[in-house]
Amino acid sequence: MQPLNARTTSAMSKVRQVRTTPEERVAKVLRELGKAYRRNVRNLPGKPDFANRSKGWVVQVHGCFWHHHDCKRGTVPVNNREEWLVKFAANRVRDQRVEADLRGIGFEVVTVWECETRHHAALVERLINLR
Ligand SMILES: [Zn+2]
Known part of the structure; x- marks a missing residue:
């Protein structure tokens, strides 16, 4: 599937909004880097956000809240704090397992945190060496 173009029909712009x-x-x-990819690849562990099967790489984009990044966005809600902590811990364990599974079948895995995507040059740096 090709990435969606910004100029779309109204039906397609609804699709865009979920991204x-x-x-x-x-x-x-x-x-920009000329790296071909597919999005939300179902037949790979963890349904990676971006993947190139033939080159053997995956890029995961992790939301800082849901994946509990160690940054200012990785907060814990005041209400039901214990339940959130359990949920975040489970998310982190699942992230690690998915990454291990992908590496186990020979994929290079790059995890990009939501907060890192705000720095274009740094993001280029992270992704430029993909195979
Ligand atoms: Zn973060």
Whole structure:
């Protein structure tokens, strides 16, 4: 599937809205670097956000809240704090397992945090060496 163009029908612009801004920033940089990719690849572990099967790489974009990044966005809600901590811990364990599974079948895995997508040059740096 090709990435969606910004000029779309109204039906397609609804599809675009479900995609988060951090993912769009990563897509833009991958295009700038000429790295071909598929999005939301179902038949790979963890349904990676971006992948190139033949080159053997995956780029995961992790939201800082849901994946509990160690940054100012990785907050814990005051209400039901214990339940959130359990949920975040489970998310982190799942992230690690997915990454291990992908590496196990020979994929290079790059994890990009939501907060990192705000720095274009740094994002280029992270992605430029993909195979
Ligand atoms: Zn972060």
